[in-house]
Amino acid sequence: MFVTTLIAGLVLGGTYALVAMGLTLQYGISRIMNLAYGETIIAASFLAYALSSSFNINPLISLVLAAPLGFVFSYLIYGLMLRPLVARSKTAMALEIDSILATFGLLFVIQGVMLLMFGGNYISYSYMNFGVDIFGASVAANRLLALVLALALGGGLYLLLTRTLWGTALRAVAVAPSSAPLVGIDANRAVRLAFALGGALAACGGVVISMYQTFTATTGVVFTMKALIVVIMGGVGNLLGALSAGLILGLVETFVATYVSPGLTLAAVYLIFLGILLWRPSGLFGKARR
């Protein structure tokens, strides 16, 4: 029983982690609080749904397609829409407010386009909805895929960020955006790359989630909210933080639902959130900011 609950919790947490990792890159490195993040996820879900229902294309192929599309889309959004804001903002605070307002508008643009194209109906299809037996617990294959993807992407990107020169540059920009150019780092380019990478991660998450979760054109904001909690809990800009915070949330929800009451899952999530922030104000893996 305990093992079953543990595995179910990890698998649920995998979804949360997968959704949150892109946002942590965008917010942590690019310093853009992207409120349209959830819409990017849903757009990818729609892509997978449309390809699968009208052209019978395997959602796994859509996954490979969606990642570069998400990358290019976010790259363009940053270049066209956010770069001018970054250029004109004098302080980090001003940029934060500007980016929140701008992406809040973007949220409605993307949502409106999706509403026009697909309408407001519930969309669901199922793919890979069979049980996989892990230590006696039957786990949905599509959810397991989300966990594996979260671990692989999270681990891979972590290695990339810590072991390569390129990653070191990204981290340098995250820590000290104004000093990074002094050592020859093209901060603008690094920030744009990180934002686009975040978009690619969101698109991956969207495709995987569409395999098992019902969505509508307007559910994006739910994902943004959840991702934001995970990001802040894990420490802004920290991939391993997002990964572990996501898994913790999944475990808490599942254990509370099993041993206490399913009605208290949300309360428990926010309690843990509060507890971690009291204990470590800048998140699990966050460095204290001056």
Next chain:
Amino acid sequence: MTNTSRRRALKTLSLSAILLCTTAGFSAIAQERTSVKIGYVVSKTGPNAGGAGITTIPNYVLWAKEVKDAGGLELPGGKRLPIEVIEYDDRSSAEEVVRATERLATQDKVDFILAPWGTGFNLAVAPLFDRFGYPQLAVSAVTDKAPQFVKRWKKSFWMLGGGHDYTEALAGVLTKAKAAGTINGKIAMISVADGFGIDLVTAARPSFKKAGLDVTYDVTYPAGTTDFTPMINEAAKGGADTFVAFSYPPETFAITQQAQVAKFNPKVMYLGVGTGFPVYGKNNGPNAEGIMSLGGIDPKNEANAAYRKRHEDVTGKAPDLWGSVITYASLQMLQEAIKRKGIDREAVSNELSTGSFKTVLGDTKMEDNQLRTLWFGGQWQNGQFVAIAPVDRPGATKPVLPKPAWQAK
């Protein structure tokens, strides 16, 4: 002196304004009417859009098109007037639905207002409909308090029954199955902690108790829950072979998928809103077989079958198998009442309340401003969501129990 004169001037001005307004009103009445204005406020965006987009909006669109194709709304004496439709989106916000409904009544001065989607939204606008004297044909609202509402708001009509009706019908089916030895009479029950789930589970507890059924697991979960694995595992443990979930569509879909993954095969599986969506049957194929829910249709009813075909031709999608047909019938009733009584809202409300109508449901008549001839329970059988309860109503199909086991894909 100047003061007084200004005051007087203002008085004169306001008085003349009032007079002008009244004359304008008179002249509007005296003027020959060229159209009938119909307005409605419905959730086109936001969390309610999924429900409104299947049960309400397509039927309003279909009806408006049919009236237009017929050359307009027929009035007493056979004259036809074209309809002018004014539509607002309430963005799934209760404040917005009230504001926009008020606008329809006071600014657009529409002749009739069609009801919004959802129990809460219909309750939110009911005082407004009452104050401005519009009949309210509330279809997508499930409430046990309808008899009280009818007394409070005389022109309100409640057409989808109350939670109690549905749970009594379910208890009836279960009691029969228990007596036949098909099920052991133990029930595991989960419900969403939101309007629909709370109403239904509150009605279900006494219904099951009265029927001598034993509820072994009874929990609520917050709306928006996506992972039901823990609840399914717990429900399976208690020895219950009946699983009931009063859920919203995204959860209904998720429970169906996750029960398959967990190889959870109760003998009776009863799920909430969304089970009666055509897409449910399409997505789940043979695995939808035997699953029960609220609503259902009589597959042998020809008027209903013809309606379903028209709905699909005009809106491009099939109607759901619970509230859609009732929504359409409510519009037919309104249309017929206008044909009999004209644009006089008072007379139309009276006619709706006392008259008898031919609709896609057959001969339809309100009882105490409520529609009571309804299907309270249905089951997927051979790719159709057929009505199984109330069992004594003509046209009811016999339930197939136990539910067949999940098929591997």
